[in-house]
Amino acid sequence: MFNRDRWKEILEVLTSNWFRTVLTAFGVFWGISILIILLSAGKGLENGIKQDFGDIATNTMFMWTRSTTKAYQGLPMGRRFNFKTEDVQSIRDKVPNLRYVSPRNQLGGFRGGNNVVRGLNAGAYNVYGDYPEIINQDPMTVTSGRFINYNDINEKRKVAIIGNGVKNDLYDKDEEVLGTYIKIQGVNFLVVGTYKKKSNNGDGEEGQKEIYVPFSAFSQAFNRGNNVGWMAITAHDGSSISALKESIINVMKTKHKIHPEDQRAVGYFDLYEQYNRVESLFGALKAVAYLVGIMVLLSGIIGVSNIMLIVIKERTKEIGIRRALGEDPWSIKKQILMESIFLTIISGMAGIIFGALFIYAVNALLDSVGPVDMFMNPSVSLGVVVIALIILIVSGLLAGFIPAQSAIKVRPIDALRTD
Amino acid sequence: MIEIKDLHKSYKMGSNSLHVLKGINFSVEEGELVAIMGSSGSGKSTLLNILGMLDNSDSGEYILDGVPIKNLNETKAAQYRNKFLGFVFQSFNLINYKSALENVALPLYYQKVGRKERLEKSLKYLDQVGLKEWAEHLPSELSGGQKQRVAIARAMAAEPKVLLADEPTGALDSKTSYEVMDLIQKINDQGNTILIVTHEPDIADMCKRIVHLKDGVIIEDKKIKQVRAEQYV
Numbered sequence: 001m002f003n004r005d006r007w008k009e010i011l012e013v014l015t016s017n018w019f020r021t022v023l024t025a026f027g028v029f030w031g032i033s034i035l036i037i038l039l040s041a042g043k044g045l046e047n048g049i050k051q052d053f054g055d056i057a058t059n060t061m062f063m064w065t066r067s068t069t070k071a072y073q074g075l076p077m078g079r080r081f082n083f084k085t086e087d088v089q090s091i092r093d094k095v096p097n098l099r100y101v102s103p104r105n106q107l108g109g110f111r112g113g114n115n116v117v118r119g120l121n122a123g124a125y126n127v128y129g130d131y132p133e134i135i136n137q138d139p140m141t142v143t144s145g146r147f148i149n150y151n152d153i154n155e156k157r158k159v160a161i162i163g164n165g166v167k168n169d170l171y172d173k174d175e176e177v178l179g180t181y182i183k184i185q186g187v188n189f190l191v192v193g194t195y196k197k198k199s200n201n202g203d204g205e206e207g208q209k210e211i212y213v214p215f216s217a218f219s220q221a222f223n224r225g226n227n228v229g230w231m232a233i234t235a236h237d238g239s240s241i242s243a244l245k246e247s248i249i250n251v252m253k254t255k256h257k258i259h260p261e262d263q264r265a266v267g268y269f270d271l272y273e274q275y276n277r278v279e280s281l282f283g284a285l286k287a288v289a290y291l292v293g294i295m296v297l298l299s300g301i302i303g304v305s306n307i308m309l310i311v312i313k314e315r316t317k318e319i320g321i322r323r324a325l326g327e328d329p330w331s332i333k334k335q336i337l338m339e340s341i342f343l344t345i346i347s348g349m350a351g352i353i354f355g356a357l358f359i360y361a362v363n364a365l366l367d368s369v370g371p372v373d374m375f376m377n378p379s380v381s382l383g384v385v386v387i388a389l390i391i392l393i394v395s396g397l398l399a400g401f402i403p404a405q406s407a408i409k410v411r412p413i414d415a416l417r418t419d
Numbered sequence: 420m421i422e423i424k425d426l427h428k429s430y431k432m433g434s435n436s437l438h439v440l441k442g443i444n445f446s447v448e449e450g451e452l453v454a455i456m457g458s459s460g461s462g463k464s465t466l467l468n469i470l471g472m473l474d475n476s477d478s479g480e481y482i483l484d485g486v487p488i489k490n491l492n493e494t495k496a497a498q499y500r501n502k503f504l505g506f507v508f509q510s511f512n513l514i515n516y517k518s519a520l521e522n523v524a525l526p527l528y529y530q531k532v533g534r535k536e537r538l539e540k541s542l543k544y545l546d547q548v549g550l551k552e553w554a555e556h557l558p559s560e561l562s563g564g565q566k567q568r569v570a571i572a573r574a575m576a577a578e579p580k581v582l583l584a585d586e587p588t589g590a591l592d593s594k595t596s597y598e599v600m601d602l603i604q605k606i607n608d609q610g611n612t613i614l615i616v617t618h619e620p621d622i623a624d625m626c627k628r629i630v631h632l633k634d635g636v637i638i639e640d641k642k643i644k645q646v647r648a649e650q651y652v
């Protein structure tokens with residue numbers, strides 16, 4: 001099939017009328033360029049928006065307590081309650097497919113007063129009591145020392161991992177951080193690590209200005225008893241947290257004697273649902289890009305098909321001769337299909353390269369003018385290129401099909417008739 | 420080699436049909452050189468096309484080298500044409516973007532003969548028709564006689580059992596015609612079976628047997644003493 005004579009013939013046919021070949025090729029070239037550019041623009045938009053999610057594990061929900069809105073089992077409405085540390089185990093026991101159930105406590109917050117002191121320096125930071133797993137749910141990079149571990153939890157060690165933002169505030173530039181103490185609400189904690197985080201919003205200052213300490217030490221130091229501020233729950237990859245959320249909340253309702261119909265007592269934020277909403281938006285966008293791209297490509301394909309038909313018409317006699325000499329009709333069909341596929345693929349490749357160069361230029365431009373809101377790093381993946389190639393091969397086949405069929409439809413005897 | 424019995428063929432044109440062959444019977448032995456004669460429109464080409472499996476008869480029997488030719492699909496017909504038959508046409512029918520050598524090599528290509536062997540063999544046949552030096556030339560660079568000789572080399576390249584020629588000299592002046600006939604006679608001398616359609620008596624006289632066609636039937640079928648073309652060249 002891929003012998004030298006076939007290729008020679010394909011090239012002979014396609015180069016016999018350069019102008020026509022190039023004009024024909026342009027349709028496919030243009031179609032695939034548009035497809036690539038649209039898809040990469042969509043990707044750029046997607047990158048821009050998804051950046052807001054940072055690195056956070058998206059199959060995650062957050063859950064906290066509020067006051068009840070219904071009386072239940074002799075308890076009044078408007079009652080306040082807290083999650084307890086035992087609740088974590090109850091959820092793990094009763095709801096399957098959960099990967100992490102992390103209880104969390106928190107001190108400080110936006111625009112709070114200074115709560116952390118080191119020597120003469122002081123600052124206001126979020127301080128979290130956490131389990132080691134939190135680093136998988138809200139990923140951060142440990143830049144020196146280590147993160148919280150289970151020995152810290154079990155022994156209630158008063159150790160802290162501080163963000164680079166905290167370090168910059170409280171320490172001199174070249175000062176050693178590990179092994180020093182910071183005072184959090186009057187309690188001394190030993191700094192054992194620093195971290196850096198890809199931010200959730202913009203420059204990321206906020207994300208770096210946090211302090212993580214062991215959950216157990218936090219509870220003891222700040223008198224939280226066995227109360228839990230809120231929980232971060234992540235499901236296994238195979239299942240969605242949105243589907244499990246109902247049963248998790250029900251476990252809590254039963255445990256804390258809350259009316260089953262009480263919609264407000266347990267507050268939550270389903271990150272997965274939000275993320276999926278964005279995902280499906282971009283899914284739709286991608287579908288539109290494919291649709292438009294393929295429509296444009298289609299007109300290119302029709303062009304190729306048309307030209308092939310004309311070429312066949314011109315070559316009717318030649319095909320008749322070849323058949324009289326004993327060429328298999330299949331071989332003729334194959335030849336025409338290959339001509340068509342070859343033409344589509346070559347022009348399509350040129351289109352892909354042009355699209356890629358265009359994207360490259362846009363990226364260079366974006367780099368030089370600085371970040372643009374909601375648009376970042378437009379790109380096409382190898383996957384898209386592969387899909388484009390498959391589309392091209394299929395298109396080439398489609399474009400060649402009718403001409404190939406018509407080429408062998410004429411009987412050799414009719415094709416040879418000289419008049 | 421060829422045996423046909425009661426062959427009929429008519430062309431349908433709208434509501435009426437034209438009965439062109441009305442019961443043809445004849446056979447050709449190996450090594451014969453047969454001229455099929457008749458006036459224009461007498462059905463010579465139609466007969467030759469059926470013999471060449473380019474067209475189908477309506478009824479009748481056709482046996483080629485012991486193989487009954489009947490109900491062939493296109494793939495099979497192409498195979499048989501390639502294996503059994505060589506064609507020479509009045510209008511040469513060379514492929515104009517291929518060199519003389521490539522044209523000759525075509526039937527071998529369809530036989531899936533390897534490239535090297537194919538070109539060697541083709542060159543040998545081009546040499547036999549005296550056109551070795553013209554191997555790389557395109558048909559447009561050749562004279563009519565040269566084109567027809569390339570076509571003959573092409574027809575012979577696949578070593579067919581029968582060579583079919585439809586007015587091979589019809590587009591040539593008489594001197595070139597005789598050159599071509601000389602070539603055909605020499606090929607026949609080597610034992611090849613050849614059928615030539617012609618309406619020119621001098622060409623027919625250069626064959627060994629003349630079959631005369633009129634109104635769709637054979638009215639005469641005689642062996643003759645061959646006139647050698649060599650003497651006119």
Ligand SMILES: Nc1ncnc2c1ncn2[C@@H]1O[C@H](COP(=O)(O)OP(=O)(O)O)[C@@H](O)[C@H]1O
Nearest residue numbers: 430437439457458459460461462463464465466
């Ligand atoms: N495809 C066709 N359709 C209709 N009529 C045809 C066709 N081919 C040939 N004929 C008619 O059949 C008759 C015989 O044609 P042909 O075999 O070509 O004659 P010859 O070769 O002896 O001149 C002619 O009258 C011609 O018009």
Ligand SMILES: [Mg+2]
Nearest residue numbers: 463464465585
């Ligand atoms: Mg004729």
